[in-house]
Amino acid sequence: MTGATGDTLIELRDVHKIYGQGTEAEVHALRGITVAITRGEFVAIMGTSGSGKSTLMNLLGCLDRPTSGSYHLAGREIARMSKGELAETRNEVLGFVFQNFNLLSRTSALENVELPLIYRGEKSKVRKARAKESLERVGLGQRMGHTPNQLSGGQQQRVAIARALVGKPEVLLADEPTGNLDSRTSTEVMALFQELGESGITVVLVTHEPDIAEYASRVLVVKDGVVVSDERKTPKRAADELDRVSQGSAAIAAQLARTKAEAEAAR
Amino acid sequence: MSPFQILLVAMRALWRNKLRSFLTTLGIIIGVGEVISMMAIGAGAKAQVESTFAAMGTNLLIVLPGAANTSGQRGGFGSGQTITWDDFSAIRDEVPTVKHAAPSLRSSQSIVAGEVNWTTSVTGTTPDYFDIRNWPVASGSAFTQSDIDAGTKVIILGQTVVEKLFGANADPVGQSVRVGTTPFNVIGVAAKKGQSASGQDYDDTAFLPATTFAQKIQGGLNRYLSGQIYVEAISSDATERAEKDVTALLRQRHHLTDRDDDDFSIRNLSEMADSRQQSADTMTALLASVAAVSLLVGGIGIMNIMLVSVTERTREIGVRMALGAKPYNVLLQFLTEALVLSMLGGLVGVIIGVGTAQWIAIRFGWATLVQPQVIMLSFAFSAFVGVVFGVYPARKASQLDPIEALRYE
Incomplete structure (x- = not known):
């Protein structure tokens, strides 16, 4: 890790993606995308539905290969990898966070977090220790034995983040991670992402909510399969936001107490 | 993983x-x-x-005399007298594929022990019979060649007969029984053999020396063997060969030409077992x-x-x-x-x-x-x-x- 100003970790060069090539239902989802992301950046990809941002996310996540162009990720050429090699890359370099959490049901938080290490062939002892460490990092050290249906949405997403982090990935990919969460929990998750970004992990986030994109240090806007805007900025700090909100709610609580006391006195 | x-x-x-x-x-x-x-x-x-089939004896052939033809009425196999004691000796001694041969003369007789009597199938035979049938004597002893030669009055009883005459688990060896009017000395009890495929009780039987049987029950020893001959081939593979060999020997001894039918019949039990x-x-x-x-x-x-x-x-x-x-x-x-x-x-x-x-x-x-x-x-x-x-x-x-x-x- 060389920090926020380090070398290029992700490099897309003139990437095209065409679905159903050669048929009548041909869809040109990506039309020549060239982007470089350096280590430690917090990038938000924005766009309306149908803009191609999901396709871009799938390519970045090594779930799919580009039709043409090249994609370098952490020194590997992804465009010509086999399915097995793609799986290996996902396991070793990437961590995924999904909108609907995608935890295995009826499986404990600890076992969910262990999953990526199972496919890496780690021994049970190592897996347990690292999964525990990862859950503690997201603040769920006390709930390791709980199954997803015993956890709140925010807690489930934190288990998913712990799962994404357990393999010590270089890139964390989050696809609408706050889409199913209320605003306070969303801010908490974004605070966690920012904390991870500060520790050197590259975060790439897909969202359609502008107030979520505010927490990123760089915003890419995709439209009709091309990048129409690429802007670096100073991010809003989610931790400050949380402080403000809790102060605000403290003020409201104090106001309520005061009103109540006045009412009592008047009686 | x-x-x-x-x-x-x-x-x-x-x-x-x-x-x-x-x-x-x-x-x-x-x-x-x-x-x-x-x-x-x-x-x-x-x-x-x-x-x-193992209880009947493996590799077993049974030689039966031919049919009697009394004024046009044909009596069926075994009714005639076509096989002589010399034929029996020849089968036993001259055919290389034959291991043992023993006569089986059979008659239903009443056996009396003291006050009790029991009617059973009595067989006159030679010591080889017990080898052919895989049927050892459980207590006492089997009769010997000298019993055959001398025509001694000894008897071996089957388990069922022992039970009916002396009670269950009794040991009658050394006791005396009568078959018809002749007294016999019990020298042995045959081992328990159980039932045949058709439910017949093998143990309801008694054995006498063949010569004694011919003299005392068939009314005198003559040239012809009035019964069957049990033949054991040297191996189960040789059973068919033995059948052919015995057929050839008997046809030759009976001076039968190519146009004559066999005046005897041979049953092959291993064929039955196979089917x-x-x-x-x-x-x-x-x-x-x-x-x-x-x-x-x-x-x-x-x-x-x-x-x-x-x-x-x-x-x-x-x-x-x-x-x-x-x-x-x-x-x-x-x-x-x-x-x-x-x-x-x-x-x-x-x-x-x-x-x-x-x-x-x-x-x-x-x-x-x-x-x-x-x-x-x-x-x-x-x-x-x-x-x-x-x-x-x-x-x-x-x-x-x-x-x-x-x-x-």
Whole structure:
């Protein structure tokens, strides 16, 4: 890790993606995308539905290969990898966070977090220790034995983040991670992402909510399969936001107490 | 992923749908149980046929005299007197494929011991008879060649006769009995032999020296042997040769030309045993193939449920793939589930099959025989069914597109 100003970790060069090539239902989802992301950046990809941002996310996540162009990720050429090699890359370099959490049901938080290490062939002892460490990092050290249906949405997403982090990935990919969460929990998750970004992990986030994109240090806007805007900025700090909100709610609580006391006195 | 880890994941997935897993396995349980119990019935029947013929004596030929022809009325085989004592000696001594030969002169006689009498089949024979029939003397001794030569009045009793005359578990050796009016000294008791295939009690019998029998019961020893000759071939493969050799010898001794029919007849018991054996084999094959079909149906049940499971768990497959599961990891996982289902079914099926075989033996009194190789085979077959019917769903799972799978609702 060389920090926020380090070398290029992700490099897309003139990437095209065409679905159903050669048929009548041909869809040109990506039309020549060239982007470089350096280590430690917090990038938000924005766009309306149908803009191609999901396709871009799938390519970045090594779930799919580009039709043409090249994609370098952490020194590997992804465009010509086999399915097995793609799986290996996902396991070793990437961590995924999904909108609907995608935890295995009826499986404990600890076992969910262990999953990526199972496919890496780690021994049970190592897996347990690292999964525990990862859950503690997201603040769920006390709930390791709980199954997803015993956890709140925010807690489930934190288990998913712990799962994404357990393999010590270089890139964390989050696809609408706050889409199913209320605003306070969303801010908490974004605070966690920012904390991870500060520790050197590259975060790439897909969202359609502008107030979520505010927490990123760089915003890419995709439209009709091309990048129409690429802007670096100073991010809003989610931790400050949380402080403000809790102060605000403290003020409201104090106001309520005061009103109540006045009412009592008047009686 | 270690094999143990894969097994653990498979067991956990199956345990989540306990009832469904059990019902799926039921097909295999019934199939394997059926194969084992049916094969046990078949093998039991075959073993019974084998032991029945073994009790009669293996490699056995029976030579019967020809038919008497009294003024046009033909009496059937054994009614005439065409075989002489010299023919018997020639068969015994001159044919190289013959190991033993013994006469069997038979008559129904009343045997009296003190106040009690019992009518039974009395056989006059020579010591070789006991070798041919695999029928040792249990207590006392058999008669010897000198008893034959001297025509001594000794008798060997069968177990049933002992029981009827002296009571169960009595030892009559040394006692005296009368056959007709002649007193005989009991020198031995034949071993228990049980029943014939047609339910006849072999032990309801008594034996005398052949010469004594001819003199005292048939009314004098003459040239002709009034009875049958039991012939044992040197091996079961040589039985047919022995039959031909004895036929040739007797035809030559009786001066029969090519145009004459045999004036005797030879029965080949090993042929009968073979045909019985064959019918038992056919029955076993039939039962086993019915059972194998139900095992196959069980396999289709597994395939069906595995396909349902793959569809149901498409999202899970997508998640696992996103987290780094390679196609063969997914393939192995689903294949293992199918295998666990079928092999657990096989195991329970073996237990139920063996139990059923025992129960049938007790409840219906059928002879059943559970062979270890049948257990191994049907268990292996259930595993094979699991692999064959598990491959298609597992391949389907492993070839899912992770993007589609993650999006699947």
